[in-house]
Amino acid sequence: MTTKTLKASAAGTSVIPALFAVVLGLGIITLTGHVQASALHDAAHDVRHATGFPCH
Amino acid sequence: MFSRILTSGLFAGAAAGLITALLQLYFVQPVLLHAELYEGGDLVHFGADPVTAHPDLPGIFTEPMRDGLSIIFTMLTYTGYALVMAALMSVAERQGHEINARTGLLWGLAGFITFHFAPGLSLAPEVPGVAAADIGARQIWWTITVAAAGVAMWLIAFGGNLVSYLIAALLLMAPHIIGAPEPESFSGPVPTEIGALFAARAFGVGMAAWVLLGSFAGYFWQAEGKRAEAAA
Numbered sequence: 399m400t401t402k403t404l405k406a407s408a409a410g411t412s413v414i415p416a417l418f419a420v421v422l423g424l425g426i427i428t429l430t431g432h433v434q435a436s437a438l439h440d441a442a443h444d445v446r447h448a449t450g451f452p453c454h
Numbered sequence: 455m456f457s458r459i460l461t462s463g464l465f466a467g468a469a470a471g472l473i474t475a476l477l478q479l480y481f482v483q484p485v486l487l488h489a490e491l492y493e494g495g496d497l498v499h500f501g502a503d504p505v506t507a508h509p510d511l512p513g514i515f516t517e518p519m520r521d522g523l524s525i526i527f528t529m530l531t532y533t534g535y536a537l538v539m540a541a542l543m544s545v546a547e548r549q550g551h552e553i554n555a556r557t558g559l560l561w562g563l564a565g566f567i568t569f570h571f572a573p574g575l576s577l578a579p580e581v582p583g584v585a586a587a588d589i590g591a592r593q594i595w596w597t598i599t600v601a602a603a604g605v606a607m608w609l610i611a612f613g614g615n616l617v618s619y620l621i622a623a624l625l626l627m628a629p630h631i632i633g634a635p636e637p638e639s640f641s642g643p644v645p646t647e648i649g650a651l652f653a654a655r656a657f658g659v660g661m662a663a664w665v666l667l668g669s670f671a672g673y674f675w676q677a678e679g680k681r682a683e684a685a686a
Contacts, residue, residue, distance in 0.1 A: 413545070415455045415456030415459055415541075415544070416459065416541040416542070416544050416545055417541070419456065419459040419460065419463060419537045419538070419540060419541035420537070420538050420541045420542075422534075422537055423463070423533075423534045423535065423536070423537030423538035423539075424534065424538060425534070426530055426531070426534030426537070427531060427534035427535065429530075430531040430534065431531060432593055432597075434589065441523040441526075441527060442523070442527040444478075444483060444486060444520070444521075444524045445475075445524050445527040445531060447482075447486055447579065447580060447581070447582065447656070448478045448482040448483070448486070448528075448579070448659070448660075449528070449531060449570065449656070449660065450569075450570045450573060450577075450579045450656060450657075450660065451596070452577060452580075452586070452592035452593050452596055453580065453582075453589075454580075454582075454586065454589060
C-alpha cells in the first residue's frame, strides 16, 4: 500500500522535472543555434552551418 | 527524476557532441573552408580560367581558437538535444516503453529527422556565401518545422492508430507545402559541386551524430536508473 502511494505520487510529480529539462535543453539549443549576438554567432558559426541552423 | 534526466542528458550529449565535433572537423569543415575561398573572392567560379577543385586548405586545428570553439559549441548543442531527449525518454518509460541503448538508436533517428532533416528538406544546409531569405523569417520557419516534426515523430512512435499516422504525415509535409522563406534572387558565388557536397556531408554526419546520441542517451538512462535503484 505504502509502495503504491509512493509510486503514484512519484508519477504525478515527474512531469515537472521532464518539463524543466526540456526548457533547459531548448534554451541551450537557442543560444548555440539561433541567437544572433555577434560574439555568439562568430563562435558558433561553423557549427551552425554544419548542424543545419539558419546562420546568416 | 531530474538528476537522472540531467545526468544521462549531460553524459550522452557531451560524448556524442565530442565525437560529432571531430567528425564535422574532418568531413564537413574542409568543404566549408573551400566554400569560403569563393565567398571571400580568393577563388572565382566561371572566371576566365578554370579553377582547381583541389586548392590547398588549412588542416584541422590550423586555427585552434576557431576549431576549439566549434568543438565546445557542438558539445553544447548536442547536450541541449540530449536533455530534451532524456526528458522525453522519462515520459515514454512512464508509459511503459522500454528505453535502452538499442531502442535509443530509433530515438536518435527520430531526433535527426526532427532537428536536422525536416527543416533541412526545404532550408538545405547552407555553405557560407549562398543567397538566403531574411534570417529571422528562416528561424521562425525552422522552429515551427522542428516543432511539427517532433510531434509527428512522437505520434508515429507512440500513436498506434491510423489517425495519428495521418496527422503525423500532415505535420511532416505541411511546412514544405507552405514553403520555407526563399531569397529574392540567387547570388551565391560557390560552385554547386561544393554546395551539394556540403549538404550531403552535413546530413551524413548529422545522422551519425544523432544515432550515437540516441543510443548513448538510452544507455545512460538505463544505467542511471539501475544505479539509483541499487542506491535506494
